[in-house]
Amino acid sequence: xxxxxxxxxxxxxxxxxxxxxxxxxxxxxxxxxxxxxxxxxxxxxxxxxxxxxxxxxxxxxxxxxxxxxxxxxxxxxxxxxxxxxxxxxxxxxxxxxxxxxxxxxxxxxxxxxxxxxxxxxxxxxxxxxxxxxxxxxxxxxxxxxxxxxxxxxxxxxxxxxxxxxxxxxxxxxxxxxxxxxxxxxxxxxxxxxxxxxxxxxxxxxxxxxxxxxxxxxxxxxxxxxxxxxxxxxxxxxxxxxxxxxxxxxxxxxxxxxxxxxxxxxxxxxxxxxxxxxxxxxxxxxxxxxxxxxxxxxxxxxxxx
Amino acid sequence: xxxxxxxxxxxxxxxxxxxxxxxxxxxxxxxxxxxxxxxxxxxxxxxxxxxxxxxxxxxxxxxxxxxxxxxxxxxxxxxxxxxxxxxxxxxxxxxxxxxxxxxxxxxxxxxxxxxxxxxxxxxxxxxxxxxxxxxxxxxxxxxxxxxxxxxxxxxxxxxxxxxxxxxxxxxxxxxxxxxxxxxxxxxxxxxxxxxxxxxxxxxxxxxxxxxxxxxxxxxxxxxxxxxxxxxxxxxxxxxxxxxxxxxxxxxxxxxxxxxxxxxxxxxxx
Numbered sequence: 095x096x097x098x099x100x101x102x103x104x105x106x107x108x109x110x111x112x113x114x115x116x117x118x119x120x121x122x123x124x125x126x127x128x129x130x131x132x133x134x135x136x137x138x139x140x141x142x143x144x145x146x147x148x149x150x151x152x153x154x155x156x157x158x159x160x161x162x163x164x165x166x167x168x169x170x171x172x173x174x175x176x177x178x179x180x181x182x183x184x185x186x187x188x189x190x191x192x193x194x195x196x197x198x199x200x201x202x203x204x205x206x207x208x209x210x211x212x213x214x215x216x217x218x219x220x221x222x223x224x225x226x227x228x229x230x231x232x233x234x235x236x237x238x239x240x241x242x243x244x245x246x247x248x249x250x251x252x253x254x255x256x257x258x259x260x261x262x263x264x265x266x267x268x269x270x271x272x273x274x275x276x277x278x279x280x281x282x283x284x285x286x287x288x289x290x291x292x293x294x295x296x297x298x299x300x301x302x303x304x305x306x307x308x309x310x311x312x313x314x315x316x317x318x319x320x321x322x323x324x325x326x327x328x329x330x331x332x333x334x335x336x337x338x339x340x341x342x343x344x345x346x347x348x349x350x351x352x353x354x355x356x357x358x359x360x361x362x363x364x365x366x367x368x369x370x371x372x373x374x375x376x377x378x379x380x381x382x383x384x385x386x387x388x389x390x391x392x393x394x395x396x397x398x
Numbered sequence: 399x400x401x402x403x404x405x406x407x408x409x410x411x412x413x414x415x416x417x418x419x420x421x422x423x424x425x426x427x428x429x430x431x432x433x434x435x436x437x438x439x440x441x442x443x444x445x446x447x448x449x450x451x452x453x454x455x456x457x458x459x460x461x462x463x464x465x466x467x468x469x470x471x472x473x474x475x476x477x478x479x480x481x482x483x484x485x486x487x488x489x490x491x492x493x494x495x496x497x498x499x500x501x502x503x504x505x506x507x508x509x510x511x512x513x514x515x516x517x518x519x520x521x522x523x524x525x526x527x528x529x530x531x532x533x534x535x536x537x538x539x540x541x542x543x544x545x546x547x548x549x550x551x552x553x554x555x556x557x558x559x560x561x562x563x564x565x566x567x568x569x570x571x572x573x574x575x576x577x578x579x580x581x582x583x584x585x586x587x588x589x590x591x592x593x594x595x596x597x598x599x600x601x602x603x604x605x606x607x608x609x610x611x612x613x614x615x616x617x618x619x620x621x622x623x624x625x626x627x628x629x630x631x632x633x634x635x636x637x638x639x640x641x642x643x644x645x646x647x648x649x650x651x652x653x654x655x656x657x658x659x660x661x662x663x664x665x666x667x
Contacts, residue, residue, distance in 0.1 A: 152624070367628070371400070
């Protein structure tokens with residue numbers, strides 16, 4: 095009996111629920127020596143802005159207990175170079191390619207979304223309204239329900255693709271933001287982005303990061319991510335994608351059981367560039383052992 | 399398609415105080431390793447330390463169909479402290495060989511190595527290769543360390559080089575002072591097209607070397623070190639400033655750079 099691994103996310107059909115998280119997978123090509131990219135449900139590329147960005151000055155990363163902080167600062171080649179130089183390499187791949195976009199103004203978001211309308215080989219947009227690393231950037235949009243709704247409505251208004259909005263955990267009540275984004279027309283939500291954190295060098299009495307603060311990722315944030323996904327699943331009716339500290343199939347299954355329709359694997363790619371294939375294999379093994387034929391029969395089955 | 403990253407600790411011993419030589423039995427694919435390339439190493443069954451650690455390759459050897467990757471390292475933090483307690487048979491993951499290595503010249507009169515501390519590791523691997531592949535080369539090493547006890551890798555490099563000159567910060571062996579000072583005394587011997595200089599060590603040392611070589615025509619490559627998460631160009635954590643190309647990734651565009659392309663201005667590093 096062949097397992098049914100496909101999931102539908104707001105008009106986007108994936109052959110399995112495992113995606114790679116934006117900012118941890120480059121533009122895909124970096125991983126092609128280590129992983130058969132065709133195995134993935136989706137590849138979400140590094141966040142794209144209207145113009146290329148250099149990002150923050152180093153040092154940009156520091157290890158923490160069960161995780162890491164990063165302050166890369168959304169370094170990227172810009173949307174035009176992505177379409178011309180990076181996207182062609184991804185076209186032959188049998189995985190959904192999702193473009194993650196961000197901007198500093200609503201006009202920026204709209205312009206990037208418009209430019210991507212002319213690109214071939216993209217399946218959906220993921221809108222980053224939550225990156226905590228850039229001083230003037232996403233944090234304003236993602237932490238205010240009205241602004242989050244406004245940027246969602248603006249992108250949705252111009253894009254020909256399904257629109258996933260990625261939420262920040264650095265808010266008092268994530269369900270408020272989720273509802274506002276749903277009301278503004280988002281096709282799906284992904285959460286969580288990194289949790290803002292710090293780490294100090296006590297010899298020099300400086301932050302380990304040039305940017306002072308950074309985004310915490312890795313297994314340290316998984317319980318928080320799981321709780322927030324569960325809260326949001328209960329607050330909205332659009333599909334939710336679970337992200338945060340997933341290292342194994344066991345972690346991914348936890349997110350599906352609380353109601354996520356798919357998952358994104360991020361920091362784990364840094365430790366093992368082939369980890370996503372292992373996660374898909376192990377998920378299938380779990381389903382076979384439990385006699386579950388269709389992954390959709392597992393989603394949202396948490397017993398309370 | 400997926401490379402075999404599984405490895406086991408074949409042996410490990412403390413060579414000099416606080417310095418360890420770990421030999422990993424790894425996949426045959428490591429035989430293609432070039433001097434200056436590095437590996438990302440982590441323990442298979444533990445997430446503490448969480449991230450893999452980058453190490454320059456000290457040497458790669460084949461014996462009876464098996465491949466051994468050698469790493470020479472100093473205990474400087476949590477990761478290396480945990481690694482130093484690993485024993486024969488412990489399961490490891492080793493990704494590599496990664497990055498751009500040193501240019502190994504096919505012909506050259508003088509190969510000059512300038513090592514600071516455990517920076518000797520990639521230079522020793524380079525010396526092994528030059529001994530085999532560079533015709534007519536005399537290999538000379540300037541080796542600096544904090545004290546005589548910290549001269550890790552000395553025996554091996556002495557076995558390859560025609561001359562090894564030593565300096566220590568505390569004067570306990572050889573010249574008393576920085577290794578760049580010792581090299582500076584001899585610099586006129588190498589200031590021409592017949593010589594090539596290679597260096598690896600602390601940023602301050604590379605900065606001094608850069609100053610010394612500023613107006614010299616001699617070619618010099620340096621290996622840089624940075625914290626990194628992935629080692630394959632994705633995390634963008636290991637970037638350094640360069641003069642012409644802005645921020646570049648140590649793991650992908652490096653770790654070996656021309657000394658003149660790296661930005662060694664005081665505010666950097």
